[in-house]
Amino acid sequence: MSTRTRLGIAAVLVAALIVVVLVAGGTFGGGDPVPVVGLSGSEKIPFFEDDRVQAVLRDRGFEVEARSAGSREIATSYDLTLYDFAFPAGVPAATKIRAENSTEGQFSTFFTPMVIASWDPIADLLAGSGVARDAGTYHVVDLRGLVDLMAGTESAEPKVWTELPGNEAGAIFNSSRSVLINSTDIRKSNSAAMYLSMVSYALNGGAILTSTAEADAIYDRVEPLFLGQGFAASSSAGPFETYLVRGMGGSPMVMVYEAQFIEEFTKESSAITNDMTLLYPEPTLFTQHTFVALTEAGREVGELLSSDPELQRLAAEYGLRTTDRAAFEGWIAENQVPVAADLQDVIDPPSYEVLEHLIQRLEEAYQR
Amino acid sequence: MIRRLVVAALAFLLPATGIAACGGGDTTLTVIAGSELKDLEPLLDQIAEDTGYRLDFTYTGTLTGAERVLGGEEFDLAWFSHAKYLELLAASSGLVKASEPVMLSPVVLGVKQSRAEQWGWSNGAVTWADIAARADAGEFRFAMTNPTASNSGFTALIGVATAFAGTGAALSVTDIPTEEMQRFFNGLELTAGSSGWLAESYVESQATLDGLVNYESVLLSLNAEPGLLAEPLTLVYPADGIVTADYPLMLLNESQREAHTALVDYFRSPAMQETIGTTTLRRPAVPGVNIDSRIPDAVLVEVPFPGSLGVIDELLFSYLDDQRAPAHTYYVLDASGSMEGEPIESLRIALKNLTGLDTSVTGQFARFRLREEVTLIVFSDYVESVVDFVISDTDPNSAEFRRFREFVDSGLVAGGGTALYDALLLAYEMAGAAKEADKERFYSIVLLSDGEANEGLDYGEFDRAFSQLHEDAQAIRTFPILFGDASDDEMHALAELTRGRVFDSAGDLAKVFKTIRGYQ
Numbered sequence: 001m002s003t004r005t006r007l008g009i010a011a012v013l014v015a016a017l018i019v020v021v022l023v024a025g026g027t028f029g030g031g032d033p034v035p036v037v038g039l040s041g042s043e044k045i046p047f048f049e050d051d052r053v054q055a056v057l058r059d060r061g062f063e064v065e066a067r068s069a070g071s072r073e074i075a076t077s078y079d080l081t082l083y084d085f086a087f088p089a090g091v092p093a094a095t096k097i098r099a100e101n102s103t104e105g106q107f108s109t110f111f112t113p114m115v116i117a118s119w120d121p122i123a124d125l126l127a128g129s130g131v132a133r134d135a136g137t138y139h140v141v142d143l144r145g146l147v148d149l150m151a152g153t154e155s156a157e158p159k160v161w162t163e164l165p166g167n168e169a170g171a172i173f174n175s176s177r178s179v180l181i182n183s184t185d186i187r188k189s190n191s192a193a194m195y196l197s198m199v200s201y202a203l204n205g206g207a208i209l210t211s212t213a214e215a216d217a218i219y220d221r222v223e224p225l226f227l228g229q230g231f232a233a234s235s236s237a238g239p240f241e242t243y244l245v246r247g248m249g250g251s252p253m254v255m256v257y258e259a260q261f262i263e264e265f266t267k268e269s270s271a272i273t274n275d276m277t278l279l280y281p282e283p284t285l286f287t288q289h290t291f292v293a294l295t296e297a298g299r300e301v302g303e304l305l306s307s308d309p310e311l312q313r314l315a316a317e318y319g320l321r322t323t324d325r326a327a328f329e330g331w332i333a334e335n336q337v338p339v340a341a342d343l344q345d346v347i348d349p350p351s352y353e354v355l356e357h358l359i360q361r362l363e364e365a366y367q368r
Numbered sequence: 369m370i371r372r373l374v375v376a377a378l379a380f381l382l383p384a385t386g387i388a389a390c391g392g393g394d395t396t397l398t399v400i401a402g403s404e405l406k407d408l409e410p411l412l413d414q415i416a417e418d419t420g421y422r423l424d425f426t427y428t429g430t431l432t433g434a435e436r437v438l439g440g441e442e443f444d445l446a447w448f449s450h451a452k453y454l455e456l457l458a459a460s461s462g463l464v465k466a467s468e469p470v471m472l473s474p475v476v477l478g479v480k481q482s483r484a485e486q487w488g489w490s491n492g493a494v495t496w497a498d499i500a501a502r503a504d505a506g507e508f509r510f511a512m513t514n515p516t517a518s519n520s521g522f523t524a525l526i527g528v529a530t531a532f533a534g535t536g537a538a539l540s541v542t543d544i545p546t547e548e549m550q551r552f553f554n555g556l557e558l559t560a561g562s563s564g565w566l567a568e569s570y571v572e573s574q575a576t577l578d579g580l581v582n583y584e585s586v587l588l589s590l591n592a593e594p595g596l597l598a599e600p601l602t603l604v605y606p607a608d609g610i611v612t613a614d615y616p617l618m619l620l621n622e623s624q625r626e627a628h629t630a631l632v633d634y635f636r637s638p639a640m641q642e643t644i645g646t647t648t649l650r651r652p653a654v655p656g657v658n659i660d661s662r663i664p665d666a667v668l669v670e671v672p673f674p675g676s677l678g679v680i681d682e683l684l685f686s687y688l689d690d691q692r693a694p695a696h697t698y699y700v701l702d703a704s705g706s707m708e709g710e711p712i713e714s715l716r717i718a719l720k721n722l723t724g725l726d727t728s729v730t731g732q733f734a735r736f737r738l739r740e741e742v743t744l745i746v747f748s749d750y751v752e753s754v755v756d757f758v759i760s761d762t763d764p765n766s767a768e769f770r771r772f773r774e775f776v777d778s779g780l781v782a783g784g785g786t787a788l789y790d791a792l793l794l795a796y797e798m799a800g801a802a803k804e805a806d807k808e809r810f811y812s813i814v815l816l817s818d819g820e821a822n823e824g825l826d827y828g829e830f831d832r833a834f835s836q837l838h839e840d841a842q843a844i845r846t847f848p849i850l851f852g853d854a855s856d857d858e859m860h861a862l863a864e865l866t867r868g869r870v871f872d873s874a875g876d877l878a879k880v881f882k883t884i885r886g887y888q
Binding site: 230 | 536654
């Protein structure tokens with residue numbers, strides 16, 4: 001096609017568009033969509049990149065671009081004056097952002113439980129150790145029992161996989177690695193902070209930490225669960241992708257958001273295979289995707305995300321739970337997603353100060 | 369309003385006209401990349417055609433690359449086989465703006481088929497300890513790159529050390545398994561600063577080696593090329609764990625964010641993932657893409673990668689100071705009249721840098737290390753001096769390093785002719801004798817001359833004398849440096865004769881002396 005023809009077609013299209021716009025009268029009525037740029041935990045990037053989400057937002061007057069960043073990293077490593085919003089995956093990171101920046105309000109938008117992406121043979125091994133049970137399409141794992149396997153107790157050393165009953169000589173999973181859950185980097189990302197919240201609850205005898213003194217008392221057993229993992233990804237999309245691509249050998253158990261699993265499961269070319277399963281920790285913890293507005297335009301987008309029925313419905317298709325419960329449950333049932341619709345045993349993270357205290361101690365340990 | 373509509377109209381046009389609509393041609397992006405990415409070169413035209421972005425690669429090693437990025441050299445993108453060292457080093461700098469894995473390849477062991485069968489490594493659960501036992505017994509002689517210079521060696525070192533530490537968790541400073549590592553490295557017969565050169569050298573020296581450590585993709589490619597190997601390699605994936613490289617494409621220049629996003633989407637599309645798989649024999653980094661059928665399908669146990677720079681540095685120093693066989697390097701140095709002034713001064717600096725005066729990331733690892741021996745042979749019309757140094761303390765102010773610098777300052781004086789081959793032959797005789805006395809060292813020769821031989825032996829006479837040497841001496845490699853008016857032809861002939869490698873100084877002797885350290 002020659003340049004001339006191309007320009008010709010462009011001119012015709014422009015003319016046609018002008019006609020369409022004039023006839024439709026007001027589709028673009030409010031003027032150009034306002035460009036809004038923000039930082040978001042990586043797990044919500046596919047939602048923002050969905051054409052339908054973009055169309056709804058554009059229709060409401062906003063051209064939204066979300067860039068991927070670790071939730072805690074948003075608070076620590078970016079110049080937030082350059083952005084309209086920060087959208088970390090949890091309340092603690094949002095609190096940190098609000099504490100250190102001038103903001104235009106905060107919106108609770110979506111929530112999702114923390115789950116462990118794992119494999120049937122692993123679930124069987126954990127069941128054999130008495131810490132997991134088959135719940136039909138998924139598994140339930142006793143949080144305190146699992147943490148004891150990983151962190152050890154007064155009477156038992158931390159376990160490696162080949163020490164679990166039924167796995168002698170690596171019959172089921174031939175790995176001399178420690179029994180550990182892979183999480184993201186605790187210094188950078190929300191999902192690791194949520195994991196830390198759960199670990200601290202278990203090691204504190206099944207009670208939410210209420211002081212830094214309580215946190216210090218359990219710290220020595222917390223540290224190996226994070227430092228033992230070694231290098232960790234800065235955002236939650238990383239470990240989940242590693243789980244999907246590299247299989248059981250590298251990722252026997254990975255701390256993920258339930259929504260990540262649901263989203264992958266309902267994709268047209270899903271990478272979820274039959275031997276993959278979710279372990280629901282009991283108790284678990286919901287992470288609250290919290291939108292922090294940094295500008296006026298950001299604030300308006302935050303309001304839309306937390307209240308617009310169309311956006312809430314689309315969020316359900318990404319596995320996110322919202323105040324519209326029916327939308328989520330309908331999506332799960334329609335697609336036969338092997339997840340737990342209703343969760344009863346749910347805890348809260350410790351206060352921001354207590355959690356931050358633990359994170360900072362871990363941060364110092366990484367420097368050693 | 370109108371402008372936006374034109375943009376909208378163009379967006380409609382794009383699918384029909386392809387990339388040509390993107391402003392009349394390609395945008396060139398500068399990429400600092402690991403040399404292992406050279407195998408993507410056949411795809412570069414297609415990439416430019418499909419995306420509108422032409423990638424202009426500058427190849428470099430692991431630590432050098434990290435150092436150049438941190439040093440503020442301006443590149444749009446960085447692309448290494450893995451970037452964890454860079455990420456740890458640059459953690460607080462914000463230099464890496466975005467990073468996405470593009471393809472995967474584990475670093476594993478290629479073992480000659482007959483050996484693998486003989487030792488039951490073909491289908492059994494082999495551990496690093498099994499491998500170390502064979503290496504320690506002198507039965508398994510292998511090649512691996514220098515971990516301070518090249519990603520494949522670096523990755524392997526981390527895998528082996530973590531597996532030997534046996535804690536099941538990421539390596540920490542207190543549990544670096546020095547003795548087991550020594551046993552393993554007793555089998556290391558060939559090292560190099562680049563994975564590509566190592567693979568080529570393995571092919572040349574395959575008669576005297578039993579295998580090599582490299583990327584799965586490189587090993588499979590060696591097997592795939594007809595007539596290259598006398599005996600195919602069996603790929604061994606140790607059961608106690610390996611490390612997989614994930615080739616992240618990193619954004620360094622914020623203003624090219626759009627290009628980075630477009631390239632990442634393009635590379636991670638299922639079609640391109642399959643193309644990469646068939647072209648390079650790497651594994652897809654994206655879920656749901658078929659793996660090339662030539663790649664074995666098995667559960668790979670991945671060891672955790674250390675989470676702190678301190679551990680990695682400690683491990684690298686331990687490799688150099690304790691684990692590997694110590695090097696004995698002969699530097700054959702030209703002090704003829706033409707070296708007068710700037711050339712001899714730059715040679716002095718290049719040598720003294722290796723005693724701790726270069727404090728950069730790469731400089732600290734290029735320093736002469738514990739147990740190492742260095743012999744300087746200075747020549748002009750004749751061999752002027754031969755001086756030995758034995759390193760027992762790596763402090764820049766140690767007595768031996770001071771003695772080294774004093775000699776370099778006073779003993780390297782330009783004047784006279786160029787009896788290059790007399791000096792080189794002497795180096796071979798000395799190194800050969802030293803090797804006969806102590807086989808546990810890694811011997812090599814560096815040759816620096818800025819002109820053609822005009823005294824003593826000529827090349828042909830050297831060649832004949834060389835062929836009379838003991839086979840142990842003949843196995844010692846020479847790394848000639850192209851500098852000044854040195855003869856390109858003769859230096860290349862020398863490298864070929866001794867199975868070494870020519871390095872072009874490009875006027876920067878300090879840099880090339882540092883690079884060659886990866887081959888010693």
